Amino acid sequence: xxxxxxxxxxxxxIGTKQTLKALQSGEAKEVFIADDADRRLTSKVLALAxxxxxxxxxxxxMKRLGKACGIEVGAxxxxxxx
Numbered sequence: 001x002x003x004x005x006x007x008x009x010x011x012x013x014i015g016t017k018q019t020l021k022a023l024q025s026g027e028a029k030e031v032f033i034a035d036d037a038d039r040r041l042t043s044k045v046l047a048l049a050x051x052x053x054x055x056x057x058x059x060x061x062m063k064r065l066g067k068a069c070g071i072e073v074g075a076x077x078x079x080x081x082x
Contacts, residue, residue: 002059006032006068011081014069016041019077023048029082030055034062037076045077 006012013022022028023045031049033042035058049056059065062074069075 002032002057003064003068005030005057006065006078006080009080012069013079013081014066014071014075016045016077019045019079020048022079022081023052023054026052027081028052028054028079030057030080032057032059032065032078032080034058034065034074034076035060037062037074041076 013019019028019031031045031054033046033056046056062076065078066073066075069078
């Protein structure tokens with residue numbers, strides 16, 4: 001279900017740095033975080049999303065999250081803009 005939501009989204013932000021920017025600017029609607037990503041990378045995203053009260057969805061695989069975004073590499077975090 002979570003991967004389907006990413007596949008169907010029209011506006012995605014892929015990657016930790018871009019996700020942080022989207023959260024700070026108020027553009028983020030929902031954040032997806034891969035459980036197999038480095039916690040040092042995702043902890044800032046997790047904290048900021050909680051602070052901004054943005055829904056967080058955990059997924060099991062960076063590789064599958066990247067594939068759902070249409071890229072050939074894994075993605076630690078992805079944001080749906082709203």
